[in-house]
Amino acid sequence: MDERTRADVERAEAAIVEHYPRLVRLGYLVLPPSMGRHRRVLAAHGLVQRALPRAGRRGRDRGALPAQRGPETASGYELVRLRTLRLALAYEDRPARPLPAVPLVWGLRLFPRAGGADELALDQALSAVPAPVRAAVGLWHLEGLDRDAARAVLAAAGVGDPDVAQRAAGLLDRATGAGAAALLNSGEFDPCTVQTRPTDLLRRRQRVRASVALAAALAAGTAVAGVAGGDDTRPRHETVAQxxxxxxxxxxxxxxxxxxxxxxxxxxxxxxxxxxxxxxxxxxxxxxxxxxxxxxxxxxxxxxxxxxxxxxxxxxxxxxxxxxxxxxxxxxxxxxxxxxxxxxxxxxxxxxxxxxDLTTGGALVIGRGNGWMRYLLAPWVSDITALDLLAPDAPGRGLHLAPDGVTDRIPTPPGDGGDCGTWPAARLRSSTRIAENRAFLLTDLGDLAPVHLTYRPALPGAAGPGEAGDAPALRSWARSACSLRSLRGAGVRSVNNWAYAEQRLPEAGGPGATWVCNRADTWRGPGRITVQFQPPAARPADPGRTAGRAADTAACSPYGRPVVGEVRWQAKSGKWYLLAAGSPGIGGIDVTGGVRAGAKGATLAVPAPQGAPAEVSGRLADGGNVRALRP
Structure with missing residues (x-):
């Protein structure tokens, strides 16, 4: 197998994912019909998955010039299409060769959906010609290539005489009529949408218990392709794509x-x-x-x-x-x-x-311009109010809602490079016709779906994230909102502010500080967190200090372990302290390295020179420990 650069492999992988059904259909067409439809389905899936090249260094003589970029490396898709053809053509003389690695299917036979008389006639005609002819037909009618482009692909795939293959393909076209393109795109030739039938039930019962075999067969079968079911009264020649x-x-x-x-x-x-x-x-x-x-x-x-x-x-x-x-x-x-x-x-x-859900499906961005956007609201949203998260005590402004659910223009949050002097958000309220009548907060981070903002207070036994509607929640978000800029365009679903600890400051440093874990969850699943230290501030929107970060973590979620943060803080006297705080579940905090200290409970404050190295960790009830996060 030839080796490619990492970039080539990534482009090829993207092409396979994007065009997988198209490639499998082409491979299925070229594979020998004598294999039987079940083996052709499995082989088509296997060879497309094998078409991904390996990454590595291409060997060449020292001092030689790099090879010119040829047609087979013109794009990721053209590369994997060519490799798919090569693998499928290799089955022509050895149709009984072992199948490529594919999910194992026990006790089931897989068949594409049966077509009508026209599809059957075309399938019989294709069965009578060699693989290079079927490849030419596929390149014309499935890939849309002209004769010159198809000839180049056939030659690159190893076909000895592409001109002969194309002439035979032309004869087959004329014999089967002008509808070959539509027929090849029908369910008869689609190995990604299949029907299933059992194998010999009596023989299988003798080998394994029926329940175990059937469960394994169903699980493996669904891994290969979606199972078609139900009555289909639509025209047979109309493909799923059409x-x-x-x-x-x-x-x-x-x-x-x-x-x-x-x-x-x-x-x-x-x-x-x-x-x-x-x-x-x-x-x-x-x-x-x-x-x-x-x-x-x-x-x-x-x-x-x-x-x-x-x-x-x-x-x-x-x-x-x-x-x-x-x-x-x-x-x-x-x-x-x-x-x-x-x-x-x-x-x-x-x-x-x-x-x-009700909140994350409550709106979408229907229009966007320079510094503004509009929402299209869900039908269950009864009203919408515009807010500035950096002014938590200011009243909201009601927005007009058109009969079709489109809002007035709403300012967009500031970009990464500008001044964060305001942060627009919207409070939506669900209709009383829904039992779960509530208000929820959304903001725009540049994606089509807005982001749901939630809050969890620093109270013993407090439940999970709730709506950010009351004064403590809005004041917490006033000090965290500008940090949302780093999440722009990241596919974020929701962001929660969890005020996980409160701490008295040394030397009578005024009201206590709050430790906040800001967790962003993406639609993909992985989340990222930022731990903030929020000391008393002169203004409601003064941002907190970042004490730690982590990506691809379950921390600060219902499924994660406790979290610990630490910062260096200077008192009014000029003396420096190391402050640390852990979330519920932390029974003590230890400091080692240039500073050595320990404390029972979830908070710690010890004198420490500003630059002294220190390792902070929290003790768990089960004897384990959690290291403090780093910025």
Whole structure:
């Protein structure tokens, strides 16, 4: 197997993930029909997964010039397509060769969905020609290549005489009619959507107990492909991809479903906007999503796929926003915003929103401009108030809500380089028609989905994160809001301020200090934390000091161990102290190194020179310890 640079491998991996069904379909077409449909399905998945090259150093003679960039390295997708073809062609003379490594399927046979008479005739015609001819047909009709481009790919894949293969493919095309492209994109040739049937049940019963075998088969079978089920009365020639691009098939939730469902998230949003019935606009938006034209600006929140739709999505909005035609879809896992300015190319914005709820599914950013944005609110939101987190005692400003759920313009938070003199947020209140009637706080961090802000007070036995609505919560966020700038564009779902400890300061240093763990959870799952030390301040919005950070951690969540923070603090006398505090669960704190001290309980304050090295850790009841976080 040839080796590539790390960048080449990363591009190839991205191409496989993005175009996996397309590559598997091509491999399935080229593999010998004599293998049988079950083995072809498994082999097609296995060889595409094997098409990922290895990273390494390419050997060459010392002093030799680097090889020119050839067609096979033109892009990650072209590389993995070529490798897929090579692997599939290798089965032509040895169809019984061992299958590549794939998930094991016990007791089940996997078959693509059966087609009609036209699909059957094409499959029989393809079975009668060698693999290079099937490869040529696939490059024409599945990949959309012209004859010259297909010839180059065939030659690079090791086909001895690409011209002969293409002439035979032309004869097959003429014999089977002009509909070969549509038929090859049908379920008959789709190894990613399969049906299952059991193998010999009596023989299997003799070997293993039926319950264990069946459970293993189902688990392994679903790892290979989605199992197709139910009656399908749609035309056989219409592919899943074509159905996903049909505006008539868009999912539309009834207007009042949100008030009578246990699933209060984006699936409960009805379609809104004056153009919600404009099939031409909706079809255009779906086509751009599936195949973005040159110049389309595509942005995605961290960890969000930009793959085309694989089933009809749900329509949430279609209408004119500030002279820009906007369409928003929800495909179950993602929000997709299509924007069509009158004088420029369209834009697509993707955001992951799986497992949203009443709060994280309460709004989305429908429009954005220079220093402002608008929300489209969930149908269960009854009113919205604009707030400045840096002015916790100031009253909020009620926002006008249009009949279609679009808000007035709201200022956007400051960027990384500017002055953090204000931090806009919005308080939303859910309708009394929902039993869980409550107010919740959202702010914008540059993604399509706003971020839910929560708060947990420093009270013994306090529950987990709650809504940041009362005065203590808003005052805590006034001192933490500007730290949110570091999270911009990171795909953050929610951020919680946990005031985990309060500490009296040495030398009668005034009111006590508060230790806060600020935890940001992403839609992907991993979270990051920042521990802040917040001493008494002259102004409500004076920021706290960062005492420690950690990424990809469960700390400060219901699933994490206790946390410890430490800072150096100077009293009014000029004397320096080492201060440390642990969250509930910390029974004592120890300091070693240049400073040696210990204390029972969750806080510690000892004199310490400003630059003296020290290691701080907290003692746990089970005998373990937790090291203090570092900035």
């Amino acid at each position: 159905q996903a691009l049909d505006p008539a098939r868009l999912l539309r939730t009834p207007n009042d479903r949100w008030a009578d469902t246990s699933r209060v998230d984006f699936t409960a949003w009805p379609p809104r906007g004056r153009q919600a019935g404009d099939r031409e606009l909706l079809g255009r938006a779906l086509r751009v999503w599936a195949t973005p034209p040159a110049g389309t600006r595509i942005t995605a929140s961290a960890g969000t796929s930009t793959r085309p739709p694989d089933q009809p999505p749900r329509l949430l909005y279609a209408g004119l926003i500030d002279n820009v035609m906007v369409v928003v879809f929800h495909d179950g896992d993602r929000l997709v915003r299509y924007a069509e300015p009158a004088d420029t190319t369209p834009t697509l914005h993707f955001a992951r929103v799986d497992n949203a």
